Amino acid sequence: MTAAAFLRAEATALGFTDVGFAAATEADTFPEFSDWLDAGYAGAMNYLEARREARRHPEAVFAGVHTVMMLALDYGPPVDGEQAGKIAAYAQRPDYHDLVWAKLNALRDRLTERFPEARAKGVCDTAPLLERDFARRAGLGWFGKNAMLIHPRRGSYFFLAALLLNLELPTSEPFAANHCGTCTACLTACPTQAFAAPGVLDATKCLSYHTIELRQPIPLEFRIPLGDHLFGCDDCQAACPWNRFAVANAGFPASPELAALDPLELLALTPTEYRRRFAGTPMLRTKYAGLLRNAAIVSGNTAGPEALPILRRAAQHEDAVIAEAAGWAIEQIEARAVEQSRPS
Numbered sequence: 001m002t003a004a005a006f007l008r009a010e011a012t013a014l015g016f017t018d019v020g021f022a023a024a025t026e027a028d029t030f031p032e033f034s035d036w037l038d039a040g041y042a043g044a045m046n047y048l049e050a051r052r053e054a055r056r057h058p059e060a061v062f063a064g065v066h067t068v069m070m071l072a073l074d075y076g077p078p079v080d081g082e083q084a085g086k087i088a089a090y091a092q093r094p095d096y097h098d099l100v101w102a103k104l105n106a107l108r109d110r111l112t113e114r115f116p117e118a119r120a121k122g123v124c125d126t127a128p129l130l131e132r133d134f135a136r137r138a139g140l141g142w143f144g145k146n147a148m149l150i151h152p153r154r155g156s157y158f159f160l161a162a163l164l165l166n167l168e169l170p171t172s173e174p175f176a177a178n179h180c181g182t183c184t185a186c187l188t189a190c191p192t193q194a195f196a197a198p199g200v201l202d203a204t205k206c207l208s209y210h211t212i213e214l215r216q217p218i219p220l221e222f223r224i225p226l227g228d229h230l231f232g233c234d235d236c237q238a239a240c241p242w243n244r245f246a247v248a249n250a251g252f253p254a255s256p257e258l259a260a261l262d263p264l265e266l267l268a269l270t271p272t273e274y275r276r277r278f279a280g281t282p283m284l285r286t287k288y289a290g291l292l293r294n295a296a297i298v299s300g301n302t303a304g305p306e307a308l309p310i311l312r313r314a315a316q317h318e319d320a321v322i323a324e325a326a327g328w329a330i331e332q333i334e335a336r337a338v339e340q341s342r343p344s
Contacts, residue, residue, distance in 0.1 A: 003115050004169045010110050011071055014103045015251050017158065018072035018151065020138025020172035024058045024065040024164065027130040028137065041196065043204040045213055054128035061129055062121040062164035067171070069163040070131070070138040073100060076157050076248035078234055081260025084302045085295065088208065088232025089157055091282040092254040098280070099252060100124045100161045107163060115167075123162040131160040139172040142179060145198040146186035146236035152179060155243035179242070189239035191225040207233035211294050212286045217324055223297050230261055230294050231283060258283070263295035264307055267314045267326070292317070293325040300329025305337055 001009075004021060011019045027033070033055060042048045054060035058068055075096070078089035090096060104122030111118050123129050132149050136142060140160075141151040148156040180198075187195050194205035203209040207229050210218045218226065237243055248254065258281065269277065274288045283291065296314055299307050311333070314326035 002169075003111070003118065003167055006114055007069060007107070007111060007163070007169075010107055011069075014106055015073065016071040016103065016161075017074045017154065017249070018140050020070050020135070020140050021169050022068045022070060022134040022137035022174075023171050024068050026057050027055060027133040029130060029133050030056045033130060036200070039196070039202075041200070041202045041204065043209055043213070044215070045203065045209075051128040055130050058129055058134075058164055061123060061127045062166075064119070064166045065121075065164040067165040067167055067169045068129075068134040068138070069165060069169075070135045070140055071104075071161045071163065072135070072140055072151070072154075072158045073103075073161065073252070074154055074158045074247070074249045075252055076254070077155075077238070077243060077246050079248075079254045079256070079259040081256075083260040083262045084228045085230030085261040085263045085266070085298050086228050086233075087230060087258055087260060087283075089234050089237075089254075090159070091231055091285075092258045093252055093282075094255070094280050095282050095284075096159050096252070097124060097126075100159060104161055104163060111163075117167075119166040121164045123164060124159075125161075129162060131162060134162060135160050137171075137174045139175050142175050142177060143199055144186065144240065144242075145180050145184065146190075146195070146240065147199050147201045148237060148240075150179070150240065150242050152242065153245055155246035156237050156240060157243060157246045183241065185239040185241065186236040189235045191227065191229075191233070191235060192222055207235075212290070215287065215290060215321075217321055218293065218297060220328075223328065224301065226294075226297055226301065228298050228302050230263060230266075230298050231286060231291070255281075261295075263298040264303065264310050266295040267292055267299070267310050289319045289321045292319075292322045296322065296325035296329045300325075300332035303329075303333060305333060308333060 058065050108120045141149040144150040150156045192205045196202045271288045311326045317323045
């Protein structure tokens with residue numbers, strides 16, 4: 001069995017849902033990525049700028065790389081919950097990094113045991129690699145207008161990972177077609193109109209950025225559009241017709257308690273309770289202050305006067321970001337109450 005066939009078989013056995021191989025040359029869209037940074041679309045994600053040049057070529061991640069093995073792992077569409085706080089589909093599960101890293105390490109170890117001359121480095125989301133470029137080159141899908149990689153048989157609810165190899169392996173047929181056609185459902189569905197152009201996301205307008213990455217107060221203009229999005233946003237994926245083919249991954253099931261969360265309950269958490277409750281989940285990404293800030297804004301958008309006592313306590317919080325968001329929420333609820341009390 002060749003190394004490529006061995007890797008395909010072992011990756012499938014480990015639960016990866018798609019596999020392809022691409023030549024380890026300069027990333028196709030590095031110029032566009034650089035322009036994207038220059039336009040300020042990364043917002044406060046300074047780590048992207050800090051390692052801009054490293055994303056030009058996978059050699060910066062793994063010296064001596066010849067082939068990039070791209071892997072997909074489906075997670076499936078979101079599970080609807082009964083509470084007000086929506087959670088992005090990927091975050092309704094345990095932290096995917098732990099799962100994917102375990103699979104990558106196992107794949108690397110099996111490879112080097114079978115082929116002692118092989119050297120490999122796993123990459124999952126944390127190294128400066130433009131994964132979409134190599135995934136498209138490896139035949140895993142095309143770039144949608146929502147900037148997601150889309151596969152014609154599974155949609156876009158999947159993670160990408162890579163195994164950088166010192167071996168020169170036969171490459172896969174690149175995915176040359178684009179099946180979005182004239183459809184603009186994802187662009188229309190975006191609550192904040194965050195796409196500067198088809199395929200170009202302005203992260204500074206994206207609710208996933210504001211609810212997960214941003215550490216400061218969420219700008220006022222995005223608070224009402226945030227609605228009941230507590231952590232992340234799947235609206236552009238949910239609107240994509242290709243995601244009618246997306247299915248849940250039985251090997252990586254959603255946690256029912258993370259399908260949706262009660263924002264008012266979250267406002268009562270202490271930092272210690274927050275860390276204990278969400279240990280091992282992506283919910284730690286937004287940090288304690290970020291999650292309670294989000295909970296306050298969702299409450300302001302969705303709750304009635306019964307939430308005011310909880311929000312008034314939160315408005316006295318020692319963290320200024322939480323306190324400010326709670327104060328805003330109180331104003332929203334009180335304003336709605338006044339409006340509803342007026343004679344029609």
